[in-house]
Amino acid sequence: xxxxxxxxxxxxxxxxxxxxxxxxxxxxxxxxxxxxxxxxxxxxxxxxxxxxxxxxxxxxxxxxxxxxxxxxxxxxxxxxxxxxxxxxxxxxxxxxxxxxxxxxxxxxxxxxxxxxxxxxxxxxxxxxxxxxxxxxxxxxxxxxxxxxxxxxxxxxxxxxxxxxxxxxxxxxxxxxxxxxxxxxxx
DNA sequence: TGCGAGATTACG
DNA sequence: GTAATCTCGCAA
Numbered sequence: 392x393x394x395x396x397x398x399x400x401x402x403x404x405x406x407x408x409x410x411x412x413x414x415x416x417x418x419x420x421x422x423x424x425x426x427x428x429x430x431x432x433x434x435x436x437x438x439x440x441x442x443x444x445x446x447x448x449x450x451x452x453x454x455x456x457x458x459x460x461x462x463x464x465x466x467x468x469x470x471x472x473x474x475x476x477x478x479x480x481x482x483x484x485x486x487x488x489x490x491x492x493x494x495x496x497x498x499x500x501x502x503x504x505x506x507x508x509x510x511x512x513x514x515x516x517x518x519x520x521x522x523x524x525x526x527x528x529x530x531x532x533x534x535x536x537x538x539x540x541x542x543x544x545x546x547x548x549x550x551x552x553x554x555x556x557x558x559x560x561x562x563x564x565x566x567x568x569x570x571x572x573x574x575x576x577x
Numbered sequence: 578t579g580c581g582a583g584a585t586t587a588c589g
Numbered sequence: 590g591t592a593a594t595c596t597c598g599c600a601a
Contacts, residue, residue, distance in 0.1 A: 452594035
């Protein structure tokens with residue numbers, strides 16, 4: 392499920408867009424690393440809702456992180472977006488990420504879960520928005536298959552999720568191998 | 578009611 | 590290396 396998101400496009404209403412190159416899967420009651428491990432709270436309630444919505448949370452008191460909810464209603468499961476390859480609206484992303492543009496490289500725009508949210512303009516207001524609303528006045532963000540072939544399986548890498556202390560035995564981080572925009576080094 | 582840990586990042 | 594300072598679980 393989670394690796395299927397690799398290669399998909401996250402599209403903002405203002406034209407900003409990035410291709411997903413790195414994700415991590417999180418489960419519910421059976422995944423000790425998941426926010427949903429101990430049941431629903433005010434923060435994680437969207438994780439228990441229907442699939443295709445955005446779960447946004449505030450991390451370390453500093454920045455926002457975004458997940459795609461993947462489980463049916465009542466089942467907590469989500470995929471954390473860890474890195475995007477910026478493909479459109481780069482000027483808006485640069486303006487959102489950097490006050491001083493000097494000595495910055497576009498490669499770093501969406502490299503990391505917090506940076507990607509900053510670059511795309513994802514924040515508190517977007518917790519729970521529907522990513523699959525294709526209507527004329529659809530939501531502020533959409534998850535799109537633009538027809539670009541997904542990365543071949545041979546180019547996919549897996550490994551332990553980053554920044555957690557429990558559940559490391561599950562290799563639930565998925566990424567496009569050797570992509571320059573990955574949040575962690577090889 | 579308070580404290581420690583956490584799906585992190587920017588800047589010296 | 591460290592500060593930034595939110596949310597939650599658990600102890601008191």
